[in-house]
Amino acid sequence: MTDQGPPPEVRAAFGAQGEAVRLAGGKGGTWRIGDLVLKPSEGDEEVRWRSAVLAALPESPHFRIARPVRAADGDWLAGGWEAARAVAGQPDQRRVDDVIRTGAAFHEAVAAVPRPSLLDTRDNPWEYGNKLAFGDDLPPARRRPSALLDQLLTYRRPIALPEQIVHGDLLGNVLFADGLPPAVIDWPAYWRPPAWASAVAAVDAMVWHGVGTGVIERWAHLPEWGQLLVRAAVYRLGTWDAAGWPQEPEEPYRPVVAAIAGFVAGQTRSSQVR
Secondary structure: OEOOEOOHHHHHHHOOOOOEEEOOOOOOOOEEEOOEEEEEOOOHHHHHHHHHHHHHOOOOOOOEEOOEOOOOOOOOOEOOEEEEEOOOOEEOOOOHHHHHHHHHHHHHHOOOOOOOHHHHOOOOHHHHHHHHHHOOOOOOOOOOOOHHHHHHHHHOOOOOOOOEEEEOOOHHHEEEOOOOOOEEOOOOEEEEOHHHHHHHHHHHHHHHOOOOOHHHHHOOOOOOHHHHHHHHHHHHHHHHHHOOOOOOOHHHHHHHHHHHHHHHHHHHHHHHHO
8 A cells, every 4th residue: 555545456456546535534544536435454354244244235214334346356355455335424423322323223234144253263452352341261461450441340240132243333433414324334343232332332422522421321221231331441441452552541431431330330229129
């Protein structure tokens, strides 16, 4: 990849014509050329699996998707790049309730998709955070000391919810455009309860986008909501640690963790009274 975008052979493979314009967000490697969006693959097996699922997904009145585009040879990849049709819209991270509703519609549409085997071999900081959040087996001695993360882990209790394929990063990957259903893009797949994906969006909105903690109560009807909020916050903080980034930013998380703790305590008291 260069500052001019995808190389000529990749553009030709996908039939991309026109000026390459770098798009904001992501890791700076996503480009729009005409009506196509191209970006480097971050896992060929996952790209091919995801593209096949999205290509077969029926149209919905509740959400749009960025339809994947095959290369000239029929593959979903060319020269290490993938492509999709551009979709209109911009993210609005303060519209967390609309994001959660859109995610619920998307998850209903993909509920029958079987669990892909690629999830068994994926190894990256986000996968580490995911496993830490749900108490799965972890590589030894990967975590740094973190009082906030330790506090969160004391709130975690066992849950038993149906799992399916979900979108693990909804908040910045739902696009809004006037007169159109929201669009779901950039799908990192996880096998978790759908409401966990909603909890991740809620935590992200509270921590980074000034959305008040009222979002916790507004979605309290979701199953095991308190425990999924705990796991969402552990997921984000655990990923931060595993990525080798500087110490996690505790200040933005601290009031959100306190709100989650209060909600979980309230749920516990209510169950004891019943």
